[in-house]
Amino acid sequence: MKIKRISKIDNFGIFKNFDWGQNLSLGNNQTYDFKDINIFYGRNYSGKTSLSKIIRSLEKQGIPAKYDNPNFQIELLDNSIISQNNLYAFTHPIHVYNSDFVKENLKFIHDENANIESFSVTLGGDNQLIIDRIQELKDELGSNEDSTKSGLYLDIQNKDNEVRCANTDHQNKVRDLDKKLSDKATRGSESIKDNHERFGEIRYDKRNLEADISKVLNNNYQQLTRTQIELFESIIQQRELSAPPELLPYTLNFSSLINSTSQILKTVVGGSQKIEELVKDSELNLWVQKGQHLHKDRSSCAFCTNKITEQRQIELRQHFDQETQILQNRIADGIEQINKLLESQSFKISFDINHYYQQHHVLLTELRANLHANIDLQKKSLEQIIKLLEQKNRQPFTELKAEYPIDYSDRIKAILEQISSIRDECIQLNSNLNNQQKEAKIALRLDHVYNFLQLINYNQLTTDIAQAFQVIAPLETALTTLKTRKATILSDIEIKKAKLSSEEEACKRIKDLLNHEFGHPTLSLEPIEVDTTNGKQIKFEIQRIKDTSKTKAHNLSEGECSLISFCYFLAKVQESLNSGEEPIIWIDDPICSLDSNHIFFVYSLINEKICLHGKFSQLFISTHNLDFLKYLKRLNIRVIQNGQNKELQVSKYFISRDENSSKISKMPKYLSEYSTEFNYLFKQIHTCASTNILSDENHSVFYNFSNNARKFIEIYSFFKFPTYFKHDDERLKTFWNDEIYRLFIGRVNNEYSHCAGVLERGMSLMDVPEMHRVAKAIIQKVKEDIHQYDALLESIDISIQNDSLHPSHQSP
Incomplete structure (x- = not known):
């Protein structure tokens, strides 16, 4: 992970409304962005430390104190944005050296009263912080003594009891339900197993019951009605029967009978020889016909003894002729046929329901009653036909129109078909009885299980078990969290104890750096054993070598404090470099109050301990010192990474300040490529x-x-006239060789650079034209050596063609 740019600093310290894109634009939508090594130059109070504090907020995941409404945006190489609102999103290792680091880690430097004693107790702030943190962790952990448990140990014990109680409650509910199910399945006279003749399972157990429970709890299950229960119980009790007797056939052809009767009723006998009186009186005609038969061989009337004349005999024979006799014979035959039908088997159909299985008895009883009722109705229909024929027999001389009775044959046949179908079922049942009885027992058993569940309120019991189980998981999670926290605390304590030892190793590295021949050989960091409330512990103190012996170092100079601070920083950051974390490192002005030798020593430490192996992701260094800037240009940029030679890229920036705000720009060439203040002043x-x-x-x-x-002018005149002069004015007089120029320029230099004695100067605006004339006069003097002037132009990145002051552009 790398930082691409600080996109915006709307408000942070001296920075106000700074926009990277505007101030570091290269044109064509390109900007001068951070690279592997980034160097900043700026005078004191220009804003270098403010930049370091912005970056350190990434390291500390928080804004430093006493910054009102900070607002900035840092753009990373992957184009993601980190602002004051999401510092937590930056997770790459980063180490920042600045004044805040020194205050936090080397308190003795800022504690005048404590002096070095404070430092011996709180090396870098870390040891005491570690000790304090260990005690905080131990306080959180509490006591593990049985009689005085406290803290996390007590919380774990209480939570463990809650878990056990919850498990016990759940197990009791489960056992209670299991007992009810086991009893119903196998135990006692009311169990399903003991009633296997009704429920069909002699090997029935709790697992079978649980399977049945899942069936009756299905939404599709329907509880049995009382009628269904009785039916299934009758099937269970049923014993196999023989095939029921076949029913007598119903052979009556009622429609044929109606047709023949209709023909008879339509037949008419008679003519001129018929006796009119008899034709008109059917009863009389029938009486006379019987009498004729009785008087067949008589000549006198047996009723009145009167003689029957021959003529009368002839008239009667003509009246009761053969045609009439034939009709009457037809009528007599029809009546006889119907009477035979009434006595036939078709009207004697019946059956015994005991020949059928119990489940059919109700329906068969109903069908038998319907069958007899319809046969009786059919008989009545035949009797009505007889009456029609008898009426025709009395009225042979007229055509009879009649309403024929209803034919019940279809009804009778339908009933017989139903009965026959039931008979077929009974025959089939003989082979399927075992299966039907098994299904009946299953149906009764499921109904019994359903009623059992209602009796014990099964749904509520399972709900209670589920709720009791749900209570366990959060408690176990909480217990696990507590135990994990305990393990973490114990681990942290061990790690922090080990860190106290690693701090000792860090101090050894600091000592080695301080004792370098170009460092500060007279200062040393030494471990001492002290008694504390937590027992004996190793502390450290700064010692000074004096007369070959070491004593506590008091009254450290600012330079010594700076050197110790930076060596401490290098010792701490070394672990991150060696572990392969490839951290981002920001070093803010590490050479404060150091002499030239120690400035070079600090540069050497950075080059050797950080740059030489290139194990960092990015390196940022800021300074106000031109000598240090000169050295930084010589930092090693050729490294081996992942087995390959690589040349690190370098960016250089200039931090400048107006009265109330600062900005960052690309470092000008005179600073970037040349390293003297002389170039800058020119x-x-x-x-x-x-x-x-x-x-x-x-x-x-x-x-x-x-x-x-x-x-x-002082620098320029000194190099031109390096001879010692008692007064600078004498050198300037020689340099200018013009008294008016000397006095005029001297006035500007002295009066405008000092307000003391010229109080009104500090209360008025500057005279720009006057300064412009003085500047041109100085440039004119420098141009006397045109070769030097051209070199100075090149050093500040101005070409001769673009220099309006160059002699080649001046009019003769």
Whole structure:
């Protein structure tokens, strides 16, 4: 992970409304972004430390104190944005050295009263923090003594009891339900197993019951009705029967009978020889016909003894002729046929329901009653036909129109078909009785199980068990969390104890750095054993070598504090480098109050301990010191990474400050490639000589002109006239060779660079045209050596063609 740029700093310290894209644009939508090594140069109070604090907020995952409404955006190489609102999202290892690091880790430097004694107790702040943290962890852990349990140990004991109680409650509910199920399945006279003749399972057990329970709890299950129960019980009790007798056939052809009767009723006998009186009176005709038969061989009436004349005999024979006789014979035959039908087997159909299985008795009883009722109705229909024929017999001389009775044959046949179908079922049942009885027993058993579940309120019991089980998991999770926390605490304590030892090793590394021949051989960091409330512990103190002996070092200078602080930082960061974490490292001005030798020593430490092996992800270094900047340009950039040679990329930045805000820009060439203040001062004077218009952009150049001009002339004249002069004015007089120039320029340099004695100068605006003339005069003097002037132009990245002050562009 790498930092690409600090996109915006809307509000943080001296930075206000800073936009990276505007200030570091390279054109074509390109910007001058961070690389592997990044160097910042800026004068004191320009904002270097503010930048380091922004980056350190990534390390500490928090904004430093006393910053009101900080607002910034850091863009990473993957284009993700880290702001003051999501510092937690940055997880890459990062180490920042700045004043905050020193305050937090080397308290003795800022504690005048405690002096070195404070440092011996709280090396880097870490040892005491570690000790305090160990005690905090132990306090959280509490006591594990049975009689005085406290803290986390007591919480674990209480939570463990809760878990056991919850498990016991759940197990009791499970056992209670299991007993009820086991009793119902196998134990006692009421168990399903003991009633196997009704429920069909002699090997029935609890597992079978649980399977039946799942069936009756299905939404599709329907409880049996009373009628269904009685039916299934009758099937169970049924014994195998013989095939029921076949029913007598029903052979009556009622429609044929109606047709023949209709023909008879339509037949009419008679003619001119018929006796009219008899034709008109059917009863009389029937009486006379019987009488004729009785008087067949008589000549006198047996009733009145009157003689029967021959004529009368002839008239009667003609009236009761053969046609009439035939009709009457037909009628007599029809009546006889119907009477035979009434006595036939078709009207004697019946059956015994005991020949059928019990489950059919109710229906068969109903069908038998219907059958007899319809046969009786059919008999009545035949009797009505007889009556029609008898009426025709009395009225042979007229056509009879009649309403024929209803034919019940279809009803009778339908009933007989139903009975026959039941008979077939009974015959079939003889072979399927075992299966039907088995199904009946299953149905009765499931119904019994269903009623049993209602009796014991099974659903509520299972709900109680489920709820009791649900209570266990959160308690076990909480117990696991507590135990994990205990294990973590115990592990942390061991790690922190080990870290106390590793801190001792770090101090050895600091000692080695301090004792380097180019470091500070007279200072040493030594371990001492002290008594504390936690027993004997190793502490450290700074000792000074004096007369070959070591004593506590008091009154450390600022340079010594700076050197110790930076060596401590290097010792701490070394572990991250060696572990392969490839951290981001930001070092803010580490050479405060150091002499030139120790400035070079700090540079050497950075180069050897950090840059030489290239185990970092990015390196950022800021400084206000031009000598240190000169050394930083020589940092090692050729490293071996992953077995391959690699040349690290370097970016250089300039931090400048106007009155109330700072900005970051690309380091100008005179600073980037040249390393003397002389180049910088020439740049400032050249800028003032090139324009006489004051603007926001060049305000600071004019504002600082007098100081810059004075320092430039002193440096320039000294190298030109290195002879010792008692007074600088004598060197300047020789340099200018013009008394007016000397006095005029001296006035600007002295009056504008000092307000003391010229109080009104500090209360008025600067005279820009006057400074512009002085700057041009200085440039004119430098141009006397045109080769040197051209070199100075090149050092500040200005070409001769673009220099408006160059002699080649001046009119003769």
